[in-house]
Amino acid sequence: MKVYLVFFYCVSLCISLSVSTVRAQAALEGSLILDVYDQIREPLLHQRRFSHSEMVPLVEKLRHRPGIQVNKVGQSLEGRSIHLISIGKGPVRVLCWSQMHGDEPTATMALFDLFNFFSDDDAILIKEKQAILEKITLYAIPMLNPDGAERFQRRTALDIDMNRDALRLQNPESRLLKSIRDSLKADIGFNLHDQGRGHSVGFPPRPAVISLLAPAYNEVKDINEVRLAAMQVCASIYDNLKHHIPGQIGLYDDTFEPRAFGDNMQKWGTSTILIESGGMKGDPEKQFVRKLNFLAMVGALASVASDNYKKFGLEDYKSIPPNDFAMMDLIIREAVISYMGNDFTVDLGIRIRDIAPPDSSSLYRKAYIADIGDLSTFAGYVEINAKGMHVKAASYVEINKEELSFIRDFASWLEQGIGFVTGDESVQESMKGTPFIFISEAPPQSQDALKIGDDATFILEKNDQLKYTLVNGAIFHSENKQFYDLDGNLQETRIK
Ligand SMILES: [Zn+2]
Structure with missing residues (x-):
């Protein structure tokens, strides 16, 4: 040697205006939901990298769950199936899409937890869940970019960043997202991403575990009804999560990006909320961040169903500290x-x-x-x-x-x-x-x-x-x- x-x-080398729904929302934004989480968490997803072929059986499993509809709505350039999963019978249409960037899988895991939760007819929180599903129909596209997920890369098989393709619509996946948004005329959209571990909040800096944004729909960052509603939902998520991760929630940069989906969704009339899952000390596979994602989504949906989000104002949104790096x-x-x-x-x-x-x-x-x-x-x-x-x-x-x-x-x-x-x-x-x-x-x-x-x-x-x-x-x-x-x-x- x-x-x-x-x-x-x-x-x-690198989350009725009656007393009962107020109570329901309190339950869904409180610690009770965390007690339920371990029962509904999708156990077959446990690390960040998983392929389309590992995800499809989970989509198929959802087909057999009460109240859930699964439709194959298209395919990626390389022929991988893309699904629209839905539950609920409410008039408010909420559309979530995850993993348009192939290497950003945290929310995909949380979406399976979310559908497991809403289709679980166990007595726990059953009334609360019913109250939400009478107001909302929830639609989700998990893993919008399966070709990118296969390679664990941001871009599509064409090496195009899908989040810069909302206008030109060259990727089949981009056209699919636009056509689903247009056919549903979704009221509310959740644009679900991961951000790098370098993103921070405050000084001394702390990891931005979750970042939120109601993207701008024009250069001067005007606020119309559509964007205001998105801001209010962001503020409700912030209010919900801040007890779990104090000082670790940031407001993402709101510079208008004319080619991005979030910005255009807002412009097309869907109140769009960006949720970015960031880094967290001791959580390399982002399993706690996934749980926070689930908590954010359930809380937001309860808040939308009860109209509770309307109690938040612009000032609440602006009180979210800015993201830094x-x-x-x-x-x-x-x-x-x-x-x-x-x-x-x-x-x-x-x-x-x-x-x-x-x-x-x-x-x-x-x-x-x-x-x-x-x-x-x-x-x-x-x-x-x-x-x-x-x-x-x-x-x-x-x-x-x-x-x-x-x-x-x-x-x-x-x-x-x-x-x-x-x-x-x-x-x-x-x-x-x-x-x-x-x-x-x-x-x-x-x-x-x-x-x-x-x-x-x-x-x-x-x-x-x-x-x-x-x-x-x-x-x-x-x-x-x-x-x-x-x-x-x-x-x-x-x-x-
Ligand atoms: Zn992204």
């Missing part, structure tokens, strides 16, 4: 970097990017250097105080399969500051499931300083003593020999 020191060789996945504070013989004190901002291997349902998270300098206006999901610690390159080890078979614990590698492994294909295969980054050949010796875009794989030393080894953003603490992942959860160093 040979251990080499590498100088900054980094692999570059000041979260990093990891910040290393006040580390020292050396360049050309001189030392410099910097903060290192590290972000993670989802990598979606083709022909797989897995997601791999790549941590990279996103910013270097004074990051005092940013906050990290995880932070390290590295005052006086020098940033140095991680080492790499060259190993063969025989040697690897004797290794049962990687802690000693981390103690030596090793972040990279090289060897033959069998070694590469063995490295899957470990934190280490496989490199196909010994890296060239280079004195280059850490650069934006580089792997978050390096060591931190103080007085030539190793303090931390970072491997793809995961952190080994040399003092207590503990290894933590990107969410701050303890990681095994033993090979399973």
Whole structure:
């Protein structure tokens, strides 16, 4: 086993106006709903990446549930079926669509929870649910962009951002959404997305777990009846969720985008509400955020059914704090970097990017250097105080399969500051499931300083003593020999 020191060789990769409905709404916006959630949560969806073929059986299952109608209304460019699911017999038509961006699946999971909830004839909340379904007919298109979902990418199979295709309507999926909106003449629309983990609220910044918007329908952001109703629904969602995630709900940027669906839906006469599911510490697969989505939707529907949303005004909407973009996945504070013989004190901002291997349902998270300098206006999901610690390159080890078979614990590698492994294909295969980054050949010796875009794989030393080894953003603490992942959860160093 040979251990080499590498100088900054980094692999570059990323919710009746009668007393009873008021009570009903209180129940649906309160903690009771959370008690019910575990019974109705769709258990077959449990992680962010799932394909159209995994979702279709769930759509088929809904066909057999009381009160639900399922219609195949079209297909994607590559022939994947797109469904319109509906429940209720009320005069107010509510249309929800999710995952027009293929890599934004949180609300798709919540929509299945929502239909499970409304079609569950268990006695719990039955009167409350009936009150809603007498006022509202709920329509939903889960996974509007199944081709994008297949690849876990934002864009459609044509590599067009569907949310910039509301006017030109070149994607079959875009034409479908427009035609469903037009044929239903939906009163209210929920445009359901995910936003990146970098979105924040307030100062010091906190992750924007949920962001809301009543999109503008023109450049000057006029407020007509249609948009005002959307603003009121947003305010009701804010009022509902703020007790669950105080200080972590933001108002999304309302700059008019003439090509986007939300903005045009508002213009076409459907009061449209954007819900963005953001990042949350300790919830990498966004299962709690999914639950919040469900809570937001049930609360909003109860509020619309009871007309309770009308008690909110413009000022309530405007009291939602604006979204910002000041979260990093990891910040290393006040580390020292050396360049050309001189030392410099910097903060290192590290972000993670989802990598979606083709022909797989897995997601791999790549941590990279996103910013270097004074990051005092940013906050990290995880932070390290590295005052006086020098940033140095991680080492790499060259190993063969025989040697690897004797290794049962990687802690000693981390103690030596090793972040990279090289060897033959069998070694590469063995490295899957470990934190280490496989490199196909010994890296060239280079004195280059850490650069934006580089792997978050390096060591931190103080007085030539190793303090931390970072491997793809995961952190080994040399003092207590503990290894933590990107969410701050303890990681095994033993090979399973
Ligand atoms: Zn989106």
